[in-house]
Amino acid sequence: MKGLLLYCRPGFENDCAAEIQEQAADCGCYGFAKTERQSGYVYFECYDPSQVAALLKQLNFFRLVFARQLIAVSELLTDLDVNDRITPVLNAVAQYPLCGDIWVEAPEGDETKPLLTFCRKFTVPLRAALRKGNRLTSKESDRKPRMHVCFLSNQSAFVGYSLTNNSSPFYMGIARLKFPPKAPSRSTLKLDEAIQLFIPKDEQEQRLHPGMKGVDLGACPGGWTYQLVRRGLFVSCVDNGAIDQSLMDTGQVKHYTDDGFKFQPLLRNVTWLTAKDEYGEKVQYPEHTHVNWLVCDMIEKPHRVAKLMADWLEHAYCREAIFNLKLPMKRRYYAVKECLDLLISQLGEQAFEFQAKHLYHDREEITVHVRWKPFKRK
Template sequence: MTTLVSNNFILPAFTGLILHGRPGFESELEAELIYRSTALAGSHEVKKQDEGLLVSSLSMDVPLSERSPLLMEHMQLWWPQWIFARQASACFAYLPALNTQDRITDLVQAIPSFLHVGDIVFESTDSNESKKLSRLFKALEHRLTERLRQQGTLRPLAPFRLHLVFRDGQTAWLGLSPIQASSHWPMGIPRLKMPGAAPSRSTLKLDEALQWLSEEEQIRLLKPGMKVVDLGAAPGGWTWQMIQRGMLVTAVDHGSMEGTLMQSGMVEHVSADGFVYRPRKTVDWLLCDMVEQPRRIAQLLAQWLQNNHARCIIANLKLPMKRRWEEVQLCLDILHKAARTLPTTPVVRARQLYHDREEITVWVLPTRLM
């Protein structure tokens, strides 16, 4: 196996990328991969693509010794930018016929002895079939972790994450990612419990969107007493998340809000059109979950930004059936243009989260202390 050095770490030769997204959105993920590959002087050929898992083979127009470090560098750059990928790693081994009597030996042999990793995740596809693999993962995890710790592969401060991606009990890909540029949740899926008191399942979408904020952002941007406007708030799942964090919410919707939420004294319900409503003073957060054409929502968010109505935004863009990748690009273009007109350009991010269906989540966040 070819070995390559990057920042004093020896890297294996990578054959392509392993990406996890939402089942049914593989073609959007592929379009995004092709779009990103052009910056890499390379091209990806997709080898496997179903149930939200995409495995590609990569050809790059650079000397072999530069390929792996360059791919790692790009993975760092791409991580905050991925829209349709919740998880990403670079593939260095494909094991199509694992010995079902002793998978550990096969896996250990495929991991180069020079590799140092700080974390290990077991992953599969996002399907019912693959849920059956969780029992196998439980059986393997402890023993494999111990083996890798004993032989010095698993070290607390190593900057890479090892991904063991199983297709079934006999087939696996091994991948590597920079720890800072991948999710510690297997397949990028956070295990969130539906809170019994929340008025709707939508609450999990906002919970997940808030969990994707970095620790620093959570401390800086989520503070008790902050003012929130929630457009399309009824029955109140998103509002509920914010009042749990001690914030005060103006909930805008012609529909009714759940009773106990209103009794909290932290919610004001305004029965109005979310496209017309504007706050009297700048608020800390704008939330928007109205079911509308995505570009209309993007234009509304852009107006709020340009008129300094809100400092931070989380919104859902409901995607059309066709040309979703193009529509997302168009919406992000609207938001980036608005962001660039501000004295301090906020960051604009977008991602299809696990709890998002035919939709994506966008964040617009200030980069400075508020």
């Protein structure tokens, strides 16, 4: 392998490059990022190619904010013969681990859009050839690495693989979600995507179930509340705007025209338990939190929102939180990093889990998920 290929939203290549350069260096791997404006991807070439496979494991995809996908790749294949693009791919993957599936993709962008029809058609013969050459299992496997062929033009492509437990589960890193016709705003898709990406499918029903309590700060007109209500939660909406009437009619919503920075949930007694973290260290965990979920989409300075979220979590007002941080115009990666550092330094990684992503449905904002880690009683 030569380096890493990361997909990102077109226009965010520099943020994605600054982030991977720094995160790879933190893992002891040095290299340089190649970017092209509006290309929708970043290629990070490692000075020492023998480090690439380990780096792919070491980086936490769910903490790489601007990367929509994370793939270890070989050298870019160029001058491909349009009559046989399969043989060079087979040669490139000869030394790869056995993979469970193949995605033939192109980065998001106006220039690459016309390639997507070809990508779909090319997948079928390529998959058959890879299976015949024993490079793909005959049944799709969730756990085996996933092979990617990413066409930049009809004669050039990156070939590589991602790890299914450390990558986006979405083709091209893009969650294509259907807009629910009854949702009051398109923002609803941001929270839906965050849930689909941050919470493993087999845990979603248990972590967001009927009867739970949620708070939505900056809720109007109610797109995020809609996602909680449709999962059966009772939601306190905080905003001085108007909440969609059909949400109020469900009987699951209470509207407070308060300032989201001053609102407090109804407090109950919290018992703090001493439990062990994954390394066997003692940590204090709340047995219950005052509400289960906090979501927040207020348009506010990102560090103010980050501080508010950290306070809610620290005081056990909520067990999990999903919130947006609105991005500044410049040095977006560094602004995000300051907010994540604030959260991590106030809450600590011993008891809390952090994830952050520039989602497909986000624009000039990112989405963060923080939760109290599940704990084992002592």
